Amino acid sequence: MSPKTIYVPKISSTRIWAVVLRHVYLFPKSFDRLTDMIYWPIMDIVLWGFTTRWVQQQGSGTVQNVVLAILTAMVFWQVVWRANYEVSVNLLEELWSANLVNMFATPLKPIEWVLALMTIGFLKMFVSVGVGVGAVWLLYSLNIFSIGWMMIPYVALLMFSGWFIGFLGASLIMLGGTRIQTIAWTMGFLFAPFSAVYYPITVLPNWAQTVARALPTTYVFEGMRSALLNGVFLWEYVVKSLVLGLIYLVLAICLFLWCCEKSREKGYVRLQ
Amino acid sequence: MSNDVVLSVRNLTKIYPGKVSFTALDHVSFDLHEGEILGLLGPNGAGKTTTIQMLLSTLKPTSGEIVYFGKNFFTNRSEILAQVAFASTYIKFPDRLTIRENLDVYGRLYGLTANERKHRMEKFLKFFGVWDQRDKPMSTTSAGQTTRVMLAKAFMAHPRIALLDEPTASLDPDIAHEVRAFVAEQQKEYNVSMLFTSHNMAEVAEVCDRVMFLQNGKIVANDTPDNLARSVSVSKVQLMMGDGMKRTIEYAQQHNLVYTVQERFIELEVDEHKIAELLSGLAKAKVEYTQISIDKPTLEMYFLQVAKEAKERK
Numbered sequence: 236m237s238p239k240t241i242y243v244p245k246i247s248s249t250r251i252w253a254v255v256l257r258h259v260y261l262f263p264k265s266f267d268r269l270t271d272m273i274y275w276p277i278m279d280i281v282l283w284g285f286t287t288r289w290v291q292q293q294g295s296g297t298v299q300n301v302v303l304a305i306l307t308a309m310v311f312w313q314v315v316w317r318a319n320y321e322v323s324v325n326l327l328e329e330l331w332s333a334n335l336v337n338m339f340a341t342p343l344k345p346i347e348w349v350l351a352l353m354t355i356g357f358l359k360m361f362v363s364v365g366v367g368v369g370a371v372w373l374l375y376s377l378n379i380f381s382i383g384w385m386m387i388p389y390v391a392l393l394m395f396s397g398w399f400i401g402f403l404g405a406s407l408i409m410l411g412g413t414r415i416q417t418i419a420w421t422m423g424f425l426f427a428p429f430s431a432v433y434y435p436i437t438v439l440p441n442w443a444q445t446v447a448r449a450l451p452t453t454y455v456f457e458g459m460r461s462a463l464l465n466g467v468f469l470w471e472y473v474v475k476s477l478v479l480g481l482i483y484l485v486l487a488i489c490l491f492l493w494c495c496e497k498s499r500e501k502g503y504v505r506l507q
Numbered sequence: 508m509s510n511d512v513v514l515s516v517r518n519l520t521k522i523y524p525g526k527v528s529f530t531a532l533d534h535v536s537f538d539l540h541e542g543e544i545l546g547l548l549g550p551n552g553a554g555k556t557t558t559i560q561m562l563l564s565t566l567k568p569t570s571g572e573i574v575y576f577g578k579n580f581f582t583n584r585s586e587i588l589a590q591v592a593f594a595s596t597y598i599k600f601p602d603r604l605t606i607r608e609n610l611d612v613y614g615r616l617y618g619l620t621a622n623e624r625k626h627r628m629e630k631f632l633k634f635f636g637v638w639d640q641r642d643k644p645m646s647t648t649s650a651g652q653t654t655r656v657m658l659a660k661a662f663m664a665h666p667r668i669a670l671l672d673e674p675t676a677s678l679d680p681d682i683a684h685e686v687r688a689f690v691a692e693q694q695k696e697y698n699v700s701m702l703f704t705s706h707n708m709a710e711v712a713e714v715c716d717r718v719m720f721l722q723n724g725k726i727v728a729n730d731t732p733d734n735l736a737r738s739v740s741v742s743k744v745q746l747m748m749g750d751g752m753k754r755t756i757e758y759a760q761q762h763n764l765v766y767t768v769q770e771r772f773i774e775l776e777v778d779e780h781k782i783a784e785l786l787s788g789l790a791k792a793k794v795e796y797t798q799i800s801i802d803k804p805t806l807e808m809y810f811l812q813v814a815k816e817a818k819e820r821k
Contacts, residue, residue: 245585253615260608261601264644333599340563340593341616342585501523502566504556 246350250343254351255358258325262359271320272363276313280370283309288375303377304463308432308456310367314390315430315452316423317363318397321356323404323419330413335503345495349488352405353398360394385462388473389455395480396452400426402487406494412505431456451480513668513700514539514562519571521557521724531557533724534571539668542698544690546705546715546732548806550814553721555704556597559670562702563593575668589618592666594657596676602646606637606656609645610663617664624663631659634689636682650677658686662693669693669701675710683707687714708807712736718806722813732806739804739812742782745774751794758788779804 262268287305329335338348371377404422407415429443430452436444447453454476458469521532532554539545547555560566562573564584573580575587600609607628614624632638635655640648648656654677661669671690675683687710693699705711711718712732720728720735728735748755748771755773759766764785765776777785782801789796802808 247618249618250616253612256615257601257604257608257612260604260612264603328601332601332603334601336560336563336565336595337593337598337600337613338616339565340588341613342589342618343616344585496567499565499567502557502560504560504565 246344246347247342250341250347251351251354254338254343254348255354258328258355259358261328271324272317272359273366276310276363276367277370279309280306280367281374284371284375300464302375304460305433306371306375306377307459307463310364310371311389311393311455311459312427312432313363313367314360314393315397315400315426317360318353318356318394319401319404319423320419321359322352322398322401323408323422325352325355326405326408327413327416327419330408330416339503345492349402349491352401356398356401357394360390360397364390385468389459392451392455392473392476392480395477395484396426396450396455397423399451399480399483399487402484402491406487406491409491409494409498426450426452429453435460449479451476451483454479511541512538513541513576514702515572515574516562517572517574519558519561519573520569521554521561521566522569530724532561532568535721535724535726537719537726537729539700539702541700542694543717544694544701544703544715546703546711546718547721548704548708548711548718548810549721554724555721556672557724558721559593559595559672559702559704562670563591564588589664590667592661592664592669593672594654594661594669594674595672596650596654596657596674597672598657599653600645600656603644605642605644606632606648607641609656610660613660614663619664627663627665628659631663632656635659635685651679651682654678655682655686658689665697666699669699671701671703673704673706675705675707683710690714708805708810712806720810720813727813728809735809736804736806739808740779741776741808741812742779742804743774743776743802743808744782744785745772745798745800745802746796747772747798749795749797751789751792751796754792755789755794758792758794762788
């Protein structure tokens with residue numbers, strides 16, 4: 236019996252970096268992208284921060300850490316949003332600039348492109364989260380890092396979730412083109428109500444709780460609230476979120492690559 | 508596959524499914540030889556762009572085989588595309604990036620080193636006269652400049668094959684001339700093989716070693732530009748009339764010749780072998796003309812003839 240050959244595609248870090256660089260070059264020249272990355276997170280934090288502070292002033296005891304919990308949730312949601320948004324909008328950037336055919340006429344492989352989109356999301360997430368953390372500290376003298384070193388795995392878990400939502404949206408865009416581009420902005424929010432971002436899962440109706448338990452994001456937000464409000468760190472939530480997040484991310488990337496192949500049947504030109 | 512064949516296409520077919528399926532390319536087979544410039548001609552919708560898109564893998568064929576350098580394209584895509592360049596007037600660059608940034612990105616995608624990117628960028632941008640604009644965004648460049656940057660991108664990678672989709676469309680005549688000279692130089696110096704589409708027949712006749720004519724997704728001719736032009740037997744005889752326009756028209760009608768009249772000029776389409784007979788007939792009818800020009804059959808005439816025949820068949 237001859238030994239089985241396992242096909243492992245050769246991945247070029249040079250080509251991945253080339254795609255990352257294409258978006259890095261664009262960043263300082265795009266007012267839209269600067270606004271998305273800096274202006275909106277700050278506006279969210281200002282509005283929600285003062286609202287929750289006012290709510291806190293109306294009560295006592297049980298609402299002690301509500302402001303910090305809501306603002307941390309807000310910054311955490313930026314991680315999901317940023318990772319999701321970067322994947323789908325960077326795909327749209329290629330369609331808007333009629334560059335998709337040009338790019339895939341090079342040796343670039345779809346999987347390298349996927350890895351590049353994830354890298355860009357990772358880099359920009361740092362900027363958005365940094366801005367968010369800084370704004371919370373400056374405006375409310377609150378330190379989101381009070382959650383401690385567990386901030387790191389939480390952020391990583393949320394990034395996996397953001398990427399999976401992003402590739403889900405990008406898959407649809409790859410099939411439908413720019414006429415369904417609104418998916419890039421709306422897909423993330425479809426998951427927000429079920430992810431228990433600002434409220435505990437128990438306030439949701441039963442059917443919605445079932446959906447929520449199937450999402451990796453829910454465990455991060457629930458875990459974060461438990462750590463901040465009760466001082467209890469829930470390890471099992473981290474594991475559940477990690478397992479679900481990785482499964483969904485792998486499935487979403489496979490779906491995206493399948494949609495790229497499907498789109499190739501009609502040709503990338505028609506998407507531009 | 509003979510040794511000097513760098514691209515071999517066999518039975519390439521593209522059918523778009525739907526309520527009424529549409530066959531864009533129908534069992535097309537051809538070879539591209541090393542150092543050869545092959546023109547791909549045909550009216551709009553003939554299948555030229557479809558062919559090029561499939562040769563780049565941005566469109567999936569329904570069936571058929573594409574072999575570059577003896578290797579199957581579908582299983583060696585990335586390795587092959589490192590040696591195949593593409594330029595098209597209809598494809599763009601990210602317009603907020605500068606010329607330099609765009610070429611830097613594409614140079615990296617083709618695996619060029621920092622030194623190669625720097626030197627080749629300078630060489631090609633200077634050749635195409637856009638070096639001074641290198642730090643300007645693509646959105647500020649003219650259509651002609653964009654086309655030249657596209658060509659710089661294509662040849663920066665020192666490809667073995669270049670797929671050029673109407674590379675001179677939108678260029679001023681002097682720049683188009685430079686591009687043709689550049690293409691010829693790349694062929695001569697680096698033995699680059701090229702697939703070249705254009706609507707400019709004179710250009711195709713000048714640049715291409717061989718021409719493949721596509722009509723409704725099928726190859727209807729595959730020969731040298733001269734041989735294709737020779738297959739058209741009709742010449743055009745233009746006369747600037749002195750006296751006898753009416754008698755010339757009567758002569759054309761009697762002999763079933765196609766003619767067009769514009770002020771003092773008349774143009775008659777006549778079989779190449781019957782030009783002497785025409786001139787003799789006009790002399791007998793005492794027709795006087797002050798200028799005469801005879802257009803030999805050209806590739807454009809061949810193009811028009813094939814297009815006309817296809818229209819009549821429909």
